[in-house]
Amino acid sequence: MSSGHPPQEQDGPDGVVAPELDPRDAVDMPEPRVQERVMSGLPGGVGFLISLLALLAGVALLVLAGLLFGDGQGAGGAGALVAGILVVIASFVCLCGLTAVAPGQARVVTLFGRYVGTVRVTGLRWVNPFMSRRKVSTRIRNHETGAAKVNDADGNPIEISAVVVWQVADTAQAVFEVDDFVEFVAIQTETAVRHIATRYPYDAHEPGQMSLRENADEITGRLSVEIGARVASAGVRVIESRITRLAYAPEIAQAMLRRQQANAVVAARARIVEGAVGMVEAALERLESQDVVELDEERKAAMVSNLLVVLCSEQSTQPVVNTGSLYH
Numbered sequence: 001m002s003s004g005h006p007p008q009e010q011d012g013p014d015g016v017v018a019p020e021l022d023p024r025d026a027v028d029m030p031e032p033r034v035q036e037r038v039m040s041g042l043p044g045g046v047g048f049l050i051s052l053l054a055l056l057a058g059v060a061l062l063v064l065a066g067l068l069f070g071d072g073q074g075a076g077g078a079g080a081l082v083a084g085i086l087v088v089i090a091s092f093v094c095l096c097g098l099t100a101v102a103p104g105q106a107r108v109v110t111l112f113g114r115y116v117g118t119v120r121v122t123g124l125r126w127v128n129p130f131m132s133r134r135k136v137s138t139r140i141r142n143h144e145t146g147a148a149k150v151n152d153a154d155g156n157p158i159e160i161s162a163v164v165v166w167q168v169a170d171t172a173q174a175v176f177e178v179d180d181f182v183e184f185v186a187i188q189t190e191t192a193v194r195h196i197a198t199r200y201p202y203d204a205h206e207p208g209q210m211s212l213r214e215n216a217d218e219i220t221g222r223l224s225v226e227i228g229a230r231v232a233s234a235g236v237r238v239i240e241s242r243i244t245r246l247a248y249a250p251e252i253a254q255a256m257l258r259r260q261q262a263n264a265v266v267a268a269r270a271r272i273v274e275g276a277v278g279m280v281e282a283a284l285e286r287l288e289s290q291d292v293v294e295l296d297e298e299r300k301a302a303m304v305s306n307l308l309v310v311l312c313s314e315q316s317t318q319p320v321v322n323t324g325s326l327y328h
Contacts, residue, residue: 027226029233036172036235039109039117044098044124051094058087097129104139106171118171136171140239145190147245152212153201157249160197160212162220164189164227165239173235181234188230189241196223202248212246219243280307 061084068077099119101107107119111131119125119133127133144163152158166185168174174181196219197212204211212219220242228238248257284303 047126054091169237170235
């Protein structure tokens with residue numbers, strides 16, 4: 001992520017616009033000093049053929065030198081011998097320039113410490129044999145963090161872990177900007193997971209409040225953006241990230257479970273009472289509209305009380321037959 005520039009929205013792998021990086025999550029990473037330059041090199045068959053012809057030419061010169069020495073032409077034989085030896089050595093040096101590039105791999109090429117380019121063309125290629133070639137995997141990789149114990153926004157200890165899917169996008173930055181880009185991704189991913197976990201509570205306590213448990217999609221989207229910002233300088237592209245484990249720490253798990261159960265019971269009771277009141281209201285309106293029975297306010301209160309007991313009770317109710325009147 002370039003320092004000094006506002007964060008922008010990025011397109012995800014499925015064309016979905018990723019969440020914008022929160023300014024509080026901005027990471028001031030240094031500007032990359034190198035960028036990948038693609039080089040193809042010569043086809044390996046051409047390099048192998050040139051090396052083979054040079055080897056045959058060197059062998060021919062050595063044979064010629066032997067013939068010249070046999071005819072008593074010492075000076076000419078010595079020249080042919082030296083030339084043959086040099087050509088043979090040059091042919092073996094040229095053979096060292098052959099490089100096999102497998103699918104999902106690239107070769108970062110440097111010449112005496114200077115970055116020359118990256119060979120991404122698969123197959124047998126030929127480059128300058130004096131150039132060093134470092135193998136870099138461009139395959140899609142997974143990294144799963146260990147279960148980290150952190151405090152959420154409410155200060156409650158929780159255990160959280162995540163998995164990130166990533167890929168090397170710029171091989172030059174991956175090789176030259178960091179010491180070990182694999183370890184760099186692992187450390188930055190764990191840092192981002194811990195930071196996200198401390199920003200949000202485990203459970204929401206207010207309407208509209210984001211929480212780790214109830215807003216998994218939004219949280220993982222912001223996690224992907226933050227990890228991407230942290231590892232962009234290393235030439236790494238984050239494809240996706242997901243929270244794989246989220247739980248309260250063992251020392252408070254039982255207490256939090258009881259609180260969740262109490263909240264669930266209260267919510268269920270409120271729902272039951274709301275439904276019961278609606279049913280009682282509908283029953284009274286229907287009785288009045290169809291003139292089934294005429295009830296005064298006291299009888300209405302008694303019917304409402306009885307219906308609420310029946311509808312809200314957790315146990316089955318037993319009917320009571322009143323042989324008298326409501327007042328006796």
